[in-house]
Amino acid sequence: MARAESASPVVITDALLVTQDPSRRVLLGDVRVETGRFTHVGPGAPREGATVVDGHGFAVVPGFVNAHTHVAMAPLRGIADDRELGGFLETLFAVDARRTEEDVEAGARAGIAEMLLSGTTSFLDLYYFEDAVARAVESLGIRGFLGWAVLDAELTTQKGVPVDNARHFIERWKDHPLVSPLVAPQGVYVCGKETWLRSREVAEGAGSLVHYHLSETRREVHEHETKTGRRPVVWLEEIGFLGPRSVAAHAVWLTGAEIELLARQGVGIAHCASSNLKLASGGVAPIVELRAAGATVGLGTDSVASNNSLSMLREMHLAGLVQKNHRWDATALSAQELLDFATIDGARILGRATDLGSLEVGKRADFSLFRLDHPSLLPARPEAIVSHLAYSASDEAIDSVYVAGVPVVRHRILRNGDWGTIRRDGEAAAEKLWSARPK
Numbered sequence: 001m002a003r004a005e006s007a008s009p010v011v012i013t014d015a016l017l018v019t020q021d022p023s024r025r026v027l028l029g030d031v032r033v034e035t036g037r038f039t040h041v042g043p044g045a046p047r048e049g050a051t052v053v054d055g056h057g058f059a060v061v062p063g064f065v066n067a068h069t070h071v072a073m074a075p076l077r078g079i080a081d082d083r084e085l086g087g088f089l090e091t092l093f094a095v096d097a098r099r100t101e102e103d104v105e106a107g108a109r110a111g112i113a114e115m116l117l118s119g120t121t122s123f124l125d126l127y128y129f130e131d132a133v134a135r136a137v138e139s140l141g142i143r144g145f146l147g148w149a150v151l152d153a154e155l156t157t158q159k160g161v162p163v164d165n166a167r168h169f170i171e172r173w174k175d176h177p178l179v180s181p182l183v184a185p186q187g188v189y190v191c192g193k194e195t196w197l198r199s200r201e202v203a204e205g206a207g208s209l210v211h212y213h214l215s216e217t218r219r220e221v222h223e224h225e226t227k228t229g230r231r232p233v234v235w236l237e238e239i240g241f242l243g244p245r246s247v248a249a250h251a252v253w254l255t256g257a258e259i260e261l262l263a264r265q266g267v268g269i270a271h272c273a274s275s276n277l278k279l280a281s282g283g284v285a286p287i288v289e290l291r292a293a294g295a296t297v298g299l300g301t302d303s304v305a306s307n308n309s310l311s312m313l314r315e316m317h318l319a320g321l322v323q324k325n326h327r328w329d330a331t332a333l334s335a336q337e338l339l340d341f342a343t344i345d346g347a348r349i350l351g352r353a354t355d356l357g358s359l360e361v362g363k364r365a366d367f368s369l370f371r372l373d374h375p376s377l378l379p380a381r382p383e384a385i386v387s388h389l390a391y392s393a394s395d396e397a398i399d400s401v402y403v404a405g406v407p408v409v410r411h412r413i414l415r416n417g418d419w420g421t422i423r424r425d426g427e428a429a430a431e432k433l434w435s436a437r438p439k
């Protein structure tokens with residue numbers, strides 16, 4: 001089982017530190033980690049009693065925060081490509097109906113392995129059987145913000161009332177050092193007023209987040225407006241659901257008034273550029289306007305059925321290019337802003353900016369070591385490293401990953417699990433699930 005914090009101090013020496021601190025400093029120096037937190041960031045870290053890792057030739061980068069995913073869907077990569085949303089969902093619903101807790105765990109382990117190997121140290125998930133995902137988080141040593149999917153009781157295949165299942169899930173995992181359990185209403189198309197309000201009540205009672213899909217497609221917005229007379233954001237405001245400590249995934253189809261409303265209510269936005277493009281949600285999420293209104297934005301990969309990768313490096317690159325091109329403005333979203341989305345702003349929307357998302361004394365030591373001699377990082381100049389991270393760095397440049405000061409990847413090898421076993425179990429789950437595809 002993964003330890004939540006390292007037993008002995010670790011010092012990484014002589015590395016390029018991409019701090020993401022309030023001044024966004026990039027400097028040469030050391031980091032020292034004790035009991036899972038940074039105790040020194042900068043030149044001249046004390047080495048007493050520590051395991052010393054030579055960081056020369058490496059960049060230390062805060063661990064990425066993937067702000068929206070369904071990690072257990074790893075065995076479903078490629079299962080419904082190049083389909084309209086209707087056909088895509090038909091395939092996924094047919095396959096989902098066959099899922100067992102056991103294959104959800106196998107899928108989660110495969111997805112988490114992929115995330116760790118691409119520098120993600122925290123992720124926000126939305127799915128069912130989240131206990132299985134939590135076990136995978138615990139064993140592989142990543143940080144999981146795990147949302148139990150909730151929908152109206154008459155629409156679910158879950159045993160019992162989904163919102164009660166979410167509450168029980170939160171109770172079971174709330175004290176775990178790596179798991180932050182939460183409630184996740186799926187979207188306005190399967191959740192009525194009662195479900196939204198009970199979800200909010202459960203979150204407030206537990207002091208946890210709420211995570212949900214919001215205004216992903218024009219059709220979703222149109223159908224909700226036809227049914228209720230209100231667009232989803234306005235409706236959620238009117239029923240008293242919107243508020244801080246909540247993260248909305250997608251947020252593509254918004255009016256100016258809705259953008260203002262989301263910002264004013266402190267709703268965090270998980271922007272999923274790849275997923276929106278691949279499923280042809282149309283339009284482009286108004287990220288620049290959301291930021292201008294004061295909303296905080298993170299990046300999500302969504303599932304590998306709609307991305308088809310969990311790489312946050314890819315997501316930064318694409319999110320930046322799409323906004324620039326769509327607006328005919330090469331200055332829209334800088335490399336620094338994109339890296340902020342993937343690190344400190346991701347931590348902020350999770351309500352954890354005070355202890356995650358940057359290299360700062362007192363914060364939890366979640367970070368990656370990037371090999372500066374990798375071709376995708378040439379020229380390895382301090383003034384170019386943020387640009388490289390946003391636009392060119394390859395996942396293969398990531399040598400090591402630490403969560404709470406514990407190495408969970410070293411020299412591209414998982415430390416808490418055997419990839420051969422994880423892969424075999426993931427393939428076995430895929431074998432069963434792919435046979436359930438509608439013809």
Ligand SMILES: [Zn+2]
Pocket residue numbers: 068069070213249302303
């Ligand atoms: Zn999603």
